[in-house]
Amino acid sequence: MRKKAIIFDLDGTAVDSPIHNLPSERLVRAVVALQKDYWMCAATGRGWSCGKDVLRALRLKDPCVIAAGTQICNPQTGEILWQKNMDAADAKRVIEIFREYPESHMLCNDYSLDDYLSKNFRVKDYVFPETVFFLELIDLPENVVQVIAEKIRKIEGLACIAPIGQHNSAHRDIHVINVDATKEQAIAEILKMMGVERNNTVGIGDGGNDIHLFNAVGKRVAIGNAIEKLKGLADLVIRSVQDDGLAEYFESLS
Structure with a gap:
C-alpha cells in the first residue's frame, strides 16, 4: 500500500x-x-x-x-x-473589474491550449456563464496586474494569483479563484x-x-x-x- x-x-x-x-x-x-x-x-x-x-x-x-x-x-x-466554485456575487464583482479593461484577453473555467496561446477571447466580447470557478486575464504588464490584483484582493471570498505569463516573460497572467x-x-x-x-x-x-x-x-x-x-x-x-x-x-x- x-x-x-x-x-x-x-x-x-x-x-x-x-x-x-x-x-x-x-x-x-x-x-x-x-x-x-x-x-x-x-x-x-x-x-x-x-x-x-x-x-x-x-x-x-x-x-x-x-x-x-x-x-x-x-x-x-x-x-x-x-x-470549488466562486460565490456568484463575488464572480459578478470580478467580471465588473475585468470589464474596466475591455480589450484585455481572458479565459473562463475550462479552455484549450490554443485558446490560451492564441488569446482568442477579449473581455468586451465574452458572455460569462452562470457558474464560474476560474477566471483569468492574460499577458498583462506588471503595473496593470498590480492595479487589478489590488482591486480583486479587496473581495473577501477570492484569491488572486499572478503567475508569469507564457507569452512574454516580462508580463503576467491573473488567476482569480475561490479563496478556498x-x-x-x-x-x-x-x-x-x-x-x-x-x-x-x-x-x-x-x-x-x-x-x-x-x-x-x-x-x-x-x-x-x-x-x-x-x-x-x-x-x-x-x-x-x-x-x-x-x-x-x-x-x-x-
Whole structure:
C-alpha cells in the first residue's frame, strides 16, 4: 500500500513551456517507475482541456489538481472528482473589474491550449456563464496586474494569483479563484482521498503560485529555474527544467 505522495507543478517544472509542451521521455520513465511506491499527482494552473495532453503523456493515474486548485480530476479520463466554485456575487464583482479593461484577453473555467496561446477571447466580447470557478486575464504588464490584483484582493471570498505569463516573460497572467480553492486546499483534499499524511508528501514547483503547493506538503523542492522566493522556502533546490531536473530528482528516489 502506497503511503507517500509526490505532487508537482507542470509548467516550468515538468515541462519547459511554451518551448516544449510535452514531458521528456526520461521524465515519463521516472514517473512510471515511482508509481508503485508513491502516489504521483500533478498540481497545475491549467484547466483540463489545456492540460490533458501533458497529464496523459506523463501516464499519471492518481488524482491531479487542475485549474489553479479549483478542481481535482482523473488525469486519464478528465472526470472531475472535486470542484470549488466562486460565490456568484463575488464572480459578478470580478467580471465588473475585468470589464474596466475591455480589450484585455481572458479565459473562463475550462479552455484549450490554443485558446490560451492564441488569446482568442477579449473581455468586451465574452458572455460569462452562470457558474464560474476560474477566471483569468492574460499577458498583462506588471503595473496593470498590480492595479487589478489590488482591486480583486479587496473581495473577501477570492484569491488572486499572478503567475508569469507564457507569452512574454516580462508580463503576467491573473488567476482569480475561490479563496478556498488554491493548490493548498486542493492538495489537502487529494491527501484525504488517498489517505496520505502531510508529512509523507513532497511538493515540487517553480512559481509564485507554488507557494500554496509548498504550504500543503511535508518536503518542499524547488526546480533550479524557480523564482528566488520559492527557492528561499525550499528544503532542496534541484536542477532546472531545461536540464530535466525533475526527472533526475525522481530517478534519485527510485
